[in-house]
Amino acid sequence: MSKTAIKKTASLPELVVRPEFEVSDLEQAQTGEVAIKLSWVERIWNVDAVRKSVILLSLVVVWQAYTVGFDVEPLMLPSFSASFATLYNALFHGDLIFKIWFSIKVLIIGYSAGLFLAAVLILLATATRFGSDLIAMATAMFNPLPAIALLPLAMLWFGLGTASLVFVLIHSVLWAVALSTHSGFEGVSQTLRMIGRNYGLRGIEYVWKILVPAALPSILAGMKIGWAFAWRTLIGAELVFGASSGSGGLGWYIFESSQNIETDGVFAGLFMVILIGFLVENVVFRNVEVKTVIRWGMQR
Amino acid sequence: MTSAPSIEIRPEFEADEIGKAATGDVARKLSLWERITDMNSVRKLTILVIVLVIWEIYTRWAEVSELIMPRFSSTAEALLDGVFNEQLLIMVWNSLTVLVSGYFIGLLIATLLTTAATMTRFGSDILSTLTAMLNPLPAIALLPLALLWFGLGADAIIFTLLHSVIWPVALNAHVGFMSVSETQRMVGRNYGLRGLIYVAKLLIPAAFPQILMGLKIGWAYAWRTLIAAELVFGGSISDTSEGTSGGLGWFVFANQMDLRIAHVFAGLFTVILVGVLVENVIFNNIENRTVRRWGMQAR
Amino acid sequence: MDAKTDTVAGKKPATGTAKPILEVDGVTLQYKTKEHLITATYRVSFDVYPADRFVLLGPSGCGKSTLLKGIAGYMKPVEGDIRLKGREISEPGPDRVMVFQEFDQLLPWKTVKQNITFALRNGGKTSNAAEANEIAMEYIHKVKLTGFEDTFPHMLSGGMKQRVAIARGMAMEPDVLLMDEPFAALDALTRLQMQKELLQLWEDTHFTVLFVTHSIEEALIVGSRILVLSPHPGQVKAELNAHELNHDNVGSKVFARVQQRIHDMLFADRILEDEILGEELDK
Ligand SMILES: Nc1ncnc2c1ncn2[C@@H]1O[C@H](COP(=O)(O)OP(=O)(O)OP(=O)(O)O)[C@@H](O)[C@H]1O
Ligand SMILES: [Mg+2]
Numbered sequence: 106m107s108k109t110a111i112k113k114t115a116s117l118p119e120l121v122v123r124p125e126f127e128v129s130d131l132e133q134a135q136t137g138e139v140a141i142k143l144s145w146v147e148r149i150w151n152v153d154a155v156r157k158s159v160i161l162l163s164l165v166v167v168w169q170a171y172t173v174g175f176d177v178e179p180l181m182l183p184s185f186s187a188s189f190a191t192l193y194n195a196l197f198h199g200d201l202i203f204k205i206w207f208s209i210k211v212l213i214i215g216y217s218a219g220l221f222l223a224a225v226l227i228l229l230a231t232a233t234r235f236g237s238d239l240i241a242m243a244t245a246m247f248n249p250l251p252a253i254a255l256l257p258l259a260m261l262w263f264g265l266g267t268a269s270l271v272f273v274l275i276h277s278v279l280w281a282v283a284l285s286t287h288s289g290f291e292g293v294s295q296t297l298r299m300i301g302r303n304y305g306l307r308g309i310e311y312v313w314k315i316l317v318p319a320a321l322p323s324i325l326a327g328m329k330i331g332w333a334f335a336w337r338t339l340i341g342a343e344l345v346f347g348a349s350s351g352s353g354g355l356g357w358y359i360f361e362s363s364q365n366i367e368t369d370g371v372f373a374g375l376f377m378v379i380l381i382g383f384l385v386e387n388v389v390f391r392n393v394e395v396k397t398v399i400r401w402g403m404q405r
Numbered sequence: 406m407t408s409a410p411s412i413e414i415r416p417e418f419e420a421d422e423i424g425k426a427a428t429g430d431v432a433r434k435l436s437l438w439e440r441i442t443d444m445n446s447v448r449k450l451t452i453l454v455i456v457l458v459i460w461e462i463y464t465r466w467a468e469v470s471e472l473i474m475p476r477f478s479s480t481a482e483a484l485l486d487g488v489f490n491e492q493l494l495i496m497v498w499n500s501l502t503v504l505v506s507g508y509f510i511g512l513l514i515a516t517l518l519t520t521a522a523t524m525t526r527f528g529s530d531i532l533s534t535l536t537a538m539l540n541p542l543p544a545i546a547l548l549p550l551a552l553l554w555f556g557l558g559a560d561a562i563i564f565t566l567l568h569s570v571i572w573p574v575a576l577n578a579h580v581g582f583m584s585v586s587e588t589q590r591m592v593g594r595n596y597g598l599r600g601l602i603y604v605a606k607l608l609i610p611a612a613f614p615q616i617l618m619g620l621k622i623g624w625a626y627a628w629r630t631l632i633a634a635e636l637v638f639g640g641s642i643s644d645t646s647e648g649t650s651g652g653l654g655w656f657v658f659a660n661q662m663d664l665r666i667a668h669v670f671a672g673l674f675t676v677i678l679v680g681v682l683v684e685n686v687i688f689n690n691i692e693n694r695t696v697r698r699w700g701m702q703a704r
Numbered sequence: 705m706d707a708k709t710d711t712v713a714g715k716k717p718a719t720g721t722a723k724p725i726l727e728v729d730g731v732t733l734q735y736k737t738k739e740h741l742i743t744a745t746y747r748v749s750f751d752v753y754p755a756d757r758f759v760l761l762g763p764s765g766c767g768k769s770t771l772l773k774g775i776a777g778y779m780k781p782v783e784g785d786i787r788l789k790g791r792e793i794s795e796p797g798p799d800r801v802m803v804f805q806e807f808d809q810l811l812p813w814k815t816v817k818q819n820i821t822f823a824l825r826n827g828g829k830t831s832n833a834a835e836a837n838e839i840a841m842e843y844i845h846k847v848k849l850t851g852f853e854d855t856f857p858h859m860l861s862g863g864m865k866q867r868v869a870i871a872r873g874m875a876m877e878p879d880v881l882l883m884d885e886p887f888a889a890l891d892a893l894t895r896l897q898m899q900k901e902l903l904q905l906w907e908d909t910h911f912t913v914l915f916v917t918h919s920i921e922e923a924l925i926v927g928s929r930i931l932v933l934s935p936h937p938g939q940v941k942a943e944l945n946a947h948e949l950n951h952d953n954v955g956s957k958v959f960a961r962v963q964q965r966i967h968d969m970l971f972a973d974r975i976l977e978d979e980i981l982g983e984e985l986d987k
Binding site for chain 1: 773776777778795796797798800801802804806808809811812813822823826827828856857858859
Binding site for chain 2: 153156157160161180181235238239241242245246247248249250251252253254255256257258260261262330333334336337338340341344356359360362363366368371374375378379381382383385386387
């Protein structure tokens with residue numbers, strides 16, 4: 106160090122040495138109120154469900170006021186009350202409930218068959234590298250192919266019936282689930298894999314007890330996307346040829362209403378589509394997530 | 406174990422000199438062949454070729470009717486025929502222009518919605534209520550309404566495309582913003598980021614995995630909706646747009662009506678090709694340049 | 705400490721009649737990456753006897769974890785062989801339980817207790833649920849986690865997770881317990897407690913443990929026999945006794961002397977390595 110540097114130190118603040126101390130007893134009582142309760146209005150407003158119901162209700166009110174107040178042509182946009190009345194009638198006096206049941210039945214068959222096939226594919230993929238390559242490629246190719254585009258072929262191969270619907274539903278579920286499960290498996294940490302092998306797990310047992318739970322966030326994401334695709338495909342497919350397949354489903358109800366220019370019927374159908382979609386996504390899947398991956402801290 | 410064994414005491418030893426030379430190759434390059442077979446693209450290409458060959462041989466050997474399952478060679482021919490004689494490329498172009506306009510307008514609206522939602526709790530409530538309701542509603546179900554409101558034409562399709570893009574994109578972006586960690590937010594504020602700069606430089610990159618996921622899902626829905634719309638109403642829609650030849654979905658549908666199954670296959674091939682290009686080239690590239698490079702892969 | 709009888713990196717038979725439980729014979733382990741073949745350990749030999757607290761000591765990257773993976777059966781040696789109780793090791797199994805260096809070794813979808821019972825039941829230790837529960841609770845108590853048995857791993861601190869993994873490993877009562885730097889992530893106090901706990905448990909059952917560590921002091925305290933490895937690729941440099949060293953004589957002269965001796969051994973390598981690196985850079 107040169108002399109100038111030493112000089113500079115003179116202007117630097119000196120260390121202030123103070124006596125030490127130690128608190129022997131913290132006085133609990135004097136810290137005042139640690140938590141105060143909010144007023145009940147604030148508390149009610151803080152409940153998510155309350156705020157959202159209010160929003161939903163105001164949407165309905167705006168819709169109703171607009172259609173009634175401005176005398177909107179019911180063929181273009183029916184009022185909420187008219188749509189709701191149509192829905193009520195169709196459900197309890199018409200056959201909408203059977204149409205819905207028909208759609209759901211087909212959906213469940215297609216979805217479960219798709220899941221089953223996806224599981225088989227994934228097992229093949231985990232067994233050998235060739236299988237893994239083959240499936241990775243098939244998935245990459247078929248996943249971007251909209252299932253509905255296969256409908257013309259399906260009708261040719263399986264005729265105009267439930268079989269065709271199930272075929273396109275399988276296609277819409279299978280690849281989405283296989284894709285995300287496969288990438289989920291690949292993402293399972295090396296340590297967890299070694300742990301599983303350490304306890305002598307192998308084959309199916311290893312897949313079921315280690316890989317599946319470890320990749321569950323991805324698998325669930327795939328199942329959700331698969332469901333969304335299947336739901337979209339089904340409604341689309343029913344729009345195309347629901348009537349020819351006998352009873353017809355929810356999609357067909359919408360199409361029929363629009364053909365007859367019963368716009369309130371279209372809205373009634375859409376209500377049901379929204380309701381079912383909402384129930385599956387926000388009740389069924391959400392519940393599964395809360396009980397598994399969220400509880401295990403693998404997903405927020 | 407009945408009685409615990411006691412320690413076995415052994416003499417110590419020390420190696421004097423560890424021959425550096427004796428260890429052989431510490432790290433050796435793999436041989437060319439080993440590296441080639443390790444390459445994903447090579448293995449996958451081989452598999453693709455094998456599958457195509459099996460398809461061709463099987464359809465020839467079992468004499469499968471061309472109406473049920475055309476040969477690979479006839480499909481390839483039909484593809485060429487479509488490209489050179491039946492304006493297949495123009496149809497692809499038609500579909501893509503509609504798709505791109507729908508997608509980007511959708512993104513714009515989603516951005517506005519998300520911005521509003523991120524700023525206030527009320528906005529956030531509105532967005533989550535709307536998405537919870539409308540995200541599960543298949544866009545195609547809105548097509549009858551869209552046709553009623555906008556008439557037969559590209560506008561009706563764009564309307565349904567908007568619906569299919571907006572909700573997944575807004576939903577994912579919003580969730581992404583909400584789950585940016587408190588630490589990262591505080592770091593950003595600490596360095597004096599405010600307002601739009603804060604959103605652009607901190608929130609968006611931090612939420613990017615989730616945003617990208619939304620973009621991908623939005624694309625997937627839009628692509629499916631477009632093909633479905635063209636299949637269902639393609640004929641009527643294309644009739645009105647002056648002299649153009651409809652979209653890719655229409656190509657598939659019309660050929661199926663005429664029982665030209667090889668052409669249907671060719672159309673499906675094109676659909677796959679476009680899908681693979683977008684998902685595996687465009688999105689993968691974005692992913693590689695961003696989230697993967699930053700080591701924050703979306704689940 | 706002048707037992708420098710052998711200059712070859714071979715092994716010395718024991719004086720007693722006991723047979724080694726684990727024999728590692730001229731083992732070379734390699735990794736194959738996308739472009740390279742990397743030798744992690746080169747012709748390493750050593751014997752572990754029943755009740756040994758056998759420590760692998762060496763600089764970072766010398767292949768200690770790799771050796772454990774070889775013994776656990778996750779990697780096949782490219783030359784040489786590894787035998788447990790005279791039988792060649794061909795695959796992983798519950799007779800060699802591994803406690804990993806990593807924090808993510810607990811199954812996140814199982815609670816603390818379930819993580820242990822899962823191991824016990826799948827590893828063939830017991831098929832009786834009640835018995836598994838009992839054993840699990842006993843070991844949870846031993847690692848001082850009573851009260852956390854129904855907690856999911858993501859709600860534990862890093863050190864607590866490590867303790868669960870240790871409890872799980874010990875509960876399995878394997879032929880050899882393989883521990884890869886199990887205490888590295890713990891705070892000084894917990895680490896000291898865990899070392900004592902491990903030694904106490906050893907006093908109770910005289911289990912065989914193979915232990916990897918960076919810390920010379922920890923090696924001397926915990927270990928009864930220490931294998932010193934050279935830097936990458938790992939080769940045997942020495943095998944030393946430490947059965948007389950423990951927490952009580954940490955400050956003693958003997959302890960310090962052995963500590964210095966190992967330190968010199970490792971430090972010599974460091975200098976040598978720097979020289980080689982320098983030469984390579986010059987080229
Ligand atoms: N999965 C792998 N692929 C390729 N090389 C690896 C892999 N794991 C380890 N290596 C290499 O093998 C050598 C030994 O690694 P290892 O993990 O066994 O070291 P270590 O002695 O346990 O080090 P540390 O004390 O830091 O844990 C290192 O040089 C490393 O580069
Ligand atoms: Mg290591």
